[in-house]
Amino acid sequence: MNKKKITVLLTSVVVLVAAYAWYQSTKLYGNDKESIVKVINSVEGYVDKDIRIVQIDDFDDVRIVGFLANHKPSYIEFAQNDKGNYVWKHIESHHDGTIGMFLPGTLGKIMFVTNDENDIAKMTVDINGETLEQTFPPYEQNVAWMDFPKSKDGGYEYRNYKYYDKTGSLIEENE
Template sequence: MQIKNRKLSLWFLALVIGVIFLAFSYLNSSFYINGNDEESIVQTIQSIDMFKKTSIEIIDIKDVGDERLVAFLSNNLSAYIHFIKDKYGNYKWSSAEKREEPLSHFLIPLSIRMDNHTNLFILTIATYDNEISKMELLANQHLFVEEFALYKNSATWTEMPNEEKNFSFDYKYYDKNGKLIENED
């Protein structure tokens, strides 16, 4: 009888250890800095060398399938971070970039093509200092017109058409009076 109790005790102990290990693995993955909520997004951003010791202001968060795109300001400079969901359901960052212009464009490819979505977005961030009120973006034969509120931080997501793989881009900008701003080229 003692041997049977010992075997049962060992099996029970192994089961408890296994459950604790699985629970620890799952919970531990939730405590890593990630992109699951705004607080952890800021922590993740500030863990990246180029954003250490900077002020972060989240402007917009866009979820597309298992990917999360976040437009933000880092010390009032335009930036974005791209997250991809892992096997535990947590968002892990894959890329980040920043620019110094008051109207900045970022070309963001998604890791996979999604149903009803392209795998390419153009993120335009307008900061408080932006003086451009309207933009016309010609991407191949597609025309996108975006208007921006002046003296306000904002993000605009332009989804490129599914059927195209290579794009050429041409931008036209207009001032607050609707007058075309001529290129200095």
């Protein structure tokens, strides 16, 4: 090889390494509260929305973040990569109401995110014939978790949603 070819080859390698390093340094991860907000605001449909982190929960290598997007209950799911950084996998918002019910990943749990306008203090729901109850602090931003009951076939049937205010009065019922 002549000197010119070696110089071009070395220059190409240096440019590629520098470009890769720059790309890695600008990639967004959900490693802390500030970077989670940046990740959310980088997702189509969430750009320029007011983001309020309510709670961050880690389950082994999965990070679930309950947040409010323009005051709407929402969540984002991250998976930890081999370098320990959290890469976003799924994002979802509940566009109606003050409470959002989500089924993130394969956790076997139901996630509830409420905003500070939520007047529901308790809900009950029948899942596979078993009545489950979840309480919420009314008029507070909150994340609550409910474990799924055991299932014989891995499927779940939801019936008889009932919502109560802080005095125990029934607000709404859906069968």
